[in-house]
Amino acid sequence: xxDLVNINKTYPSATPLHVLKGINLHIGEGxxxxxxxxxxxxxxxxxxxxxxxxxxxxxxYHLNGTLIRNLSETRAAELRNRLIGFVFQSFNLIGFKNAMxxxxxxxxxxxxxxxxxxxxxxxxxxxxxxGDWADHYPSEMSGGQKQRVAIARALIARPxxxxxxxxxxxxxxxxxxxxxxxxxxxxxxxxMTVIIVTHEADIAAxxxxxxxxxxxxxxxxxxxx
Amino acid sequence: xxxxxxxxxxxETIRRNRSRSILTAFGVFWGLLMLIILVGxxxxxxxxxxxxxxxxxxxxxxxxxxxxxxPYKGFQKGRRFNIDNDDVDALRREFSDVAEYISPINFVGSxxxxxxxxxxxxxxxxxxxxxxxxxxxxxxxxxxLNVNDIRERRKVCVIGRRMYDELFPGEPxxxxxxxxxxxxxxQVVGVIxxxxxxxxxxxxxxxxxxxxxxxxxxxxxxxxxxxxxxxxLRDGYSMAGHQDRIIxxxxxxHIVHPDDPTAFWSFNVEEIIGxxxxxxxxxxxxxxxxxxxxxxxxxxxxxxxxxxTVRERTQEIGIRRALGARPSTITRQILSETxxxxxxxxxxxxxxxxxxISAVGSFMASQPPxxxxxxxxxxxxxxxxxxxxxxILILGGLLAGWLPARRAMRIxxxxxxxxx
Numbered sequence: 001x002x003d004l005v006n007i008n009k010t011y012p013s014a015t016p017l018h019v020l021k022g023i024n025l026h027i028g029e030g031x032x033x034x035x036x037x038x039x040x041x042x043x044x045x046x047x048x049x050x051x052x053x054x055x056x057x058x059x060x061y062h063l064n065g066t067l068i069r070n071l072s073e074t075r076a077a078e079l080r081n082r083l084i085g086f087v088f089q090s091f092n093l094i095g096f097k098n099a100m101x102x103x104x105x106x107x108x109x110x111x112x113x114x115x116x117x118x119x120x121x122x123x124x125x126x127x128x129x130x131g132d133w134a135d136h137y138p139s140e141m142s143g144g145q146k147q148r149v150a151i152a153r154a155l156i157a158r159p160x161x162x163x164x165x166x167x168x169x170x171x172x173x174x175x176x177x178x179x180x181x182x183x184x185x186x187x188x189x190x191x192m193t194v195i196i197v198t199h200e201a202d203i204a205a206x207x208x209x210x211x212x213x214x215x216x217x218x219x220x221x222x223x224x225x
Numbered sequence: 226x227x228x229x230x231x232x233x234x235x236x237e238t239i240r241r242n243r244s245r246s247i248l249t250a251f252g253v254f255w256g257l258l259m260l261i262i263l264v265g266x267x268x269x270x271x272x273x274x275x276x277x278x279x280x281x282x283x284x285x286x287x288x289x290x291x292x293x294x295x296p297y298k299g300f301q302k303g304r305r306f307n308i309d310n311d312d313v314d315a316l317r318r319e320f321s322d323v324a325e326y327i328s329p330i331n332f333v334g335s336x337x338x339x340x341x342x343x344x345x346x347x348x349x350x351x352x353x354x355x356x357x358x359x360x361x362x363x364x365x366x367x368x369x370l371n372v373n374d375i376r377e378r379r380k381v382c383v384i385g386r387r388m389y390d391e392l393f394p395g396e397p398x399x400x401x402x403x404x405x406x407x408x409x410x411x412q413v414v415g416v417i418x419x420x421x422x423x424x425x426x427x428x429x430x431x432x433x434x435x436x437x438x439x440x441x442x443x444x445x446x447x448x449x450x451x452x453x454x455x456x457x458l459r460d461g462y463s464m465a466g467h468q469d470r471i472i473x474x475x476x477x478x479h480i481v482h483p484d485d486p487t488a489f490w491s492f493n494v495e496e497i498i499g500x501x502x503x504x505x506x507x508x509x510x511x512x513x514x515x516x517x518x519x520x521x522x523x524x525x526x527x528x529x530x531x532x533x534t535v536r537e538r539t540q541e542i543g544i545r546r547a548l549g550a551r552p553s554t555i556t557r558q559i560l561s562e563t564x565x566x567x568x569x570x571x572x573x574x575x576x577x578x579x580x581x582i583s584a585v586g587s588f589m590a591s592q593p594p595x596x597x598x599x600x601x602x603x604x605x606x607x608x609x610x611x612x613x614x615x616x617i618l619i620l621g622g623l624l625a626g627w628l629p630a631r632r633a634m635r636i637x638x639x640x641x642x643x644x645x
Contacts, residue, residue, distance in 0.1 A: 109551075
C-alpha cells in the first residue's frame with residue numbers, strides 16, 4: 001500500500017535542515033502500524049509526506065501504486081480526497097458546521113449530491129455511536145465525541161489509508177481507549193490500513209507494528225516481521 | 226460545481242459575519258447610490274438646457290442695434306439707430322447661398338386685446354414665416370404665417386397659448402375668430418406654445434400676438450423699422466466665420482466704425498451651446514470622478530474585509546484543503562463571496578438610486594409648470610449609464626476579490642494545520 005524508497009527532505013534556510021535522511025518504509029494493505037519518535041525526529045515531516053501535504057526532495061513514494069511526486073496542488077487535493085483519511089490531534093472540525101455536515105465534507109468535494117452525502121454521513125455517525133448527535137455543533141460535544149466525528153469524516157470517502165496524527169493527544173485515558181478501540185475495529189472490520197503517529201508507548205503497544213524514527217532515520221520497524 | 230451547495234456555503238459565511246458584511250457592503254451601496262444620483266441630476270440639468278434650446282437652429286445669430294461708442298465719418302458717438310427692411314433685403318441678397326432663415330422682428334410693445342367681453346394686455350410683435358423655424362415653438366392648432374400674409378399685409382395673427390387660454394378658454398377651434406385691438410380686428414389663424422419655459426429670446430411667445438411684420442409696421446406707425454432679427458445658416462455651415470461678415474455689412478450700411486464694440490448686440494447660439502457643452506463636459510467628468518471614487522472606496526473596503534476574513538479562516542481553509550478542496554474551489558469561493566457582497570450592495574444602490582431619481586422626477590412633473598423658470602429638467606438615468614455602472618460593479622467586485630482569493634489559494638493545508 002505504502003512504499004517509501006530512500007526519501008530525503010531538507011528544509012532550505014540559512015542553515016539547511018536535513019530532516020529525513022533516506023527513509024525506507026513499506027506498509028502493506030490492512031496493517032495497523034504506529035510511528036513513534038521524539039519531537040524533532042522528523043515524524044511530523046514523514047506524516048506530511050505520507051499525507052501528500054508536503055513534498056520530498058529525492059526518493060520515491062508510491063501510494064496505492066501511484067507515484068506521489070511533484071504533484072500539482074489540484075492533483076494532490078484529489079488524491080488526498082480519495083486515498084487518505086486524516087485524523088488530527090486537535091480534531092480540526094469546522095466550527096460552524098454540525099456533525100453531519102462535517103462528516104459529509106469530503107464527499108462535497110467529490111461532487112456527491114447533498115442528500116446522498118448526508119445519508120452516508122448519518123450512517124457513519126451511527127457507526128461511531130453518534131447517531132443522535134448529527135445536528136450538534138462541535139462546540140457542543142466532548143473531545144471523545146469530536147474525535148469520533150473526525151474519524152467518521154476520515155472514513156466516509158472510503159480512503160485507502162487512515163493517517164492519525166496523535167489522535168488521542170487531547171483526550172483523557174478513558175476516551176483514549178474508546179478512540180483506539182474504534183481505530184482497531186476499523187482496521188479489523190474494514191481491512192483499512194491505519195497509521196497512527198504517537199509518542200505514547202501504550203498507544204503504540206496496541207498496534208501490530210511499531211516504527212521508531214530518530215534523527216531522520218528509521219531505527220526499527222521499517223518492514224513487517 | 227456551481228450548485229445550491231456552493232451558494233449555501235457562500236451564504237453561510239456571509240451570514241456568519243452579518244454585521245461586518247452589511248457594514249462593508251454599505252460602502253459599495255453608498256458609492257453606487259451617489260454615482261446614480263449624481264449622474265441623474267447631471268443628466269437632468271443637461272436635459273433642461275438642451276430642451277430649452279430645442280427648435281433653435283444651432284448656427285443662429287440673434288442681433289439688434291444699440292448705440293455707437295466711436296465717432297465715425299462725421300457722426301458723433303452715442304448715436305442710436307435701427308435696422309430696417311432694406312437691411313433685411315441686403316442680408317438676403319448677400320447671404321442667399323448660406324442663409325436658411327432670416328427672421329426680422331418688429332417689437333411693437335404691449336397692447337390691449339379683447340374678444341367679446343374678455344380682454345387683456347399682451348405683447349404685439351411683427352414677424353415673418355421664418356420666425357417659426359428659429360424658435361422653440363410648437364403649433365397647437367391652425368397654421369403659422371405665410372408669405373402671402375406678409376406680401377398682402379393681411380390682418381391675421383398667431384397667438385400664444387396663454388393668450389388663447391385667457392381669451393378663448395376651452396374653445397376647440399378658433400381659426401378664423403377675430404381679436405379686437407383698438408378699432409382694428411385681426412383674424413386668428415393659429416395657436417402656438419413655447420417648448421421650454423426656460424428660454425425666451427426677445428419676448429415670451431405664450432403671451433404674445435404675432436402678426437405679419439408688414440401689417441405691424443403699417444398699422445402701428447413703425448415705418449420700415451426692424452428691432453432685432455435672427456439669421457440661421459444652412460446645415461453644415463458654422464456661424465463662426467459669418468458673424469463678423471453679417472455685422473460688418475450692417476455697420477457699413479449704417480456708417481458705423483468697423484471696430485465699434487457697442488453699436489450692435491449679438492447672441493451666437495452656437496457659442497452658447499459650446500459653452501454649455503463645455504460646462505457639462507466638466508460637470509460630467511467631476512460627477513464620474515466623485516461617483517467612481519466613492520464606489521472604489523466601497524470596493525477597497527470589501528477587499529480589505531475579505532483579506533481579514535481569509536486570515537481568520539486560514540485554519541478552516543487548511544482543513545478543507547486537507548479533505549480534498551482544490552485551490553480553484555477555494556479561489557472560487559472567496560471570489561464568489563466578494564462578488565455576492567458587491568453585487569447585492571450594488572443592486573441595492575442601483576435600485577434605490579433609480580427609485581429616488583424617478584420619485585424626484587415625478588414630483589417635479591406634478592408641480593405646476595414654472596412659476597419660477599428653472600434650468601433644471603427632471604433627473605434621469607440613461608439606461609447606458611445603469612449598464613455601465615453595473616459592469617463597473619462586476620469588474621470592481623472581481624478586482625476586490627482577486628487579492629483575497631489569491632491569498633486564500635496560497636494557504637496550504639500543512640500551514641493551517643500547524644497553527645495549533
